[in-house]
Amino acid sequence: MCNSNFVFVLDASRKPLTPCSPGMARSLLKARKAKVFRIYPFTIILHKEVQATPKPLTLKLDPGSKVTGIALLKDTLLIWIAELTHRGQAIQDALLSRRQLRQDRRNRQTRYRKARFLNRTRPEGWLAPSLQHRVETILTWINRLDKLAPIGSVVQELVKFDLQLMQNAEISGVEYQQGELQGYEVREYLLEVFNRQCVYCGAKDVPLEIEHVDPRSRGGSDRVSNLVLACHPCNQAKGNQDIKDFLSGKPDLLKRVLTQVKAPLKDATALNATRWALLRALKKTGLPVSTGSGGRTKFNRTRLNLPKTHCFDAACVGETPELTALTEQRLLIAAKGHGTRQMCGTDKYGPPTRHRSRVQVHKGFQTGDIVKATVTTGKKIGFYIGRVLCRASGSFDIATKTGRVTGISHKYCKPIHKKDGYAYGFSTGSFTAAQAAWGFSSLR
Secondary structure, eight states: OBSSOOEEEEOTTOOEEEEEOHHHHHHHHHTTSEEEEETTTTEEEESSOOOSOOOOEEEEEEOOSSEEEEEEEETTEEEEEEEEEOOHHHHHHHHHHHHHHHHHHHHHTSSOOOOOOSOOOOOTTOOOHHHHHHHHHHHHHHHHHHHHSOEEEEEEEOOOOOHHHHHOTTOOHHHHHHOTTTTOOHHHHHHHHTTTBOTTTOOBSSOEEEEESSOGGGTOOOSGGGEEEEEHHHHHHHTTOOHHHHTTTOHHHHHHHHHHSOOOOHHHHHHHHHHHHHHHHHHTTTSOEEEEOHHHHHHHHHHHTOOSOHHHHHHTSSOOSOOEEOBOOOEEEEEOOOOOOOSEEEOTTSOEEEEOOSOOEETTEETTOEEEEEEOSSTTOEEEEEEEEOOTTSEEEEEOSSOEEEEEEGGGEEEEEOOOSEEEEESSSSOOHHHHHHTOSOOO
16 A cells, blocks of 8 residues: 555646656656646646546545545545545634624724625525535635546535434424424523523523523524523623533533533534535536435445545545555645735724735745745755745745744745645655655645
8 A cells, every 4th residue: 555645647738647656756756757747736747748548537525514525536546535624614704703893893983885785686506605615615626636637527425414313313203394493482492491591500580591502703503402591690601601611610510501402513504505506516517427325435434444534435435346545645635715805904803903015926926835945145044945924025934844934035935836725734744756856744
């Protein structure tokens, strides 16, 4: 078994060829028959054109709410795996912060952007930005891989979660059709469940308030499984604390409250909302698309005795009669976004604090690029690799694995990987062809 992912190969006309092993890539680089084309994912480009037609590969996906597994197969050989981490919650938090800042400016009657009301029609199939991000990020990487490898088909795990059955496996009949809130308002439902008393202090015959177990400021939802009843003093005392911190000195009470509320179904809901949108987007790529169920994925993974990870789940999606895992090391991809278009920076209360320049590229570099710098003179003599922080003066900072190095001239910097909105890493400590070529292990 090879610890590292296979290496993508392009010919001189940038036609994708069958990926090769890391050893073969090293040999081609040493013989100067190829050069490095891209670091993440590691790709080499040959100095000549190849007339042969490569055999199509199969790309398999295991979409998740937080992490999506990606696997590339050549027949039954697993040659490349990756895990893509989404930033759905970060998008939701950013939109919430922006809305709060705008509302605050309106209340203070200062310069602001007027609220929009009933002037937009959502198209059919509209998804919230945090959900649409998941679809578009997966699609971005499919298009990238399609330019680097001869992908012939795509297989997606099409999961459907029954949220009521997840909460109560024995529900059936009329109870299943009506649901748990049939005939109840949310408040009346909570009063019935919690015996019309505060869950924290047990107070009765006092005004009770609806309280979020997982605070909304920390990503908690408004679903009934995240709501309890609390008196005003307890609600104010808890604030936006995690319930485990708030009841850290009362383990018995904490256990009782947690058993009364149900596990959040936020991730399952996100998958339900995006699965068909992703399938439609995949079909628009022009590649043959097929689907497989979650039960079949688990059956294949158990039968093949593979570990429970997102990427190996992806490899087991759909028809998987046999599977030879040639790689254990997976590329870790984390979506970080492309920054912000906000021209006026604000503090946490909303007032402006600084102005952002429209010019983002300085001396051919942009903040976030991965560079290597060989400093030959001055106090900073040495070799540095990391993400660069650019300034118009040409004096850059480089964030390396050991710390931040300041005051490096742009003249010493050489780009390795341009900023593309993602951070990268590897799941194991073994060296890949990319690491051997550039002399570093991983960069996030």
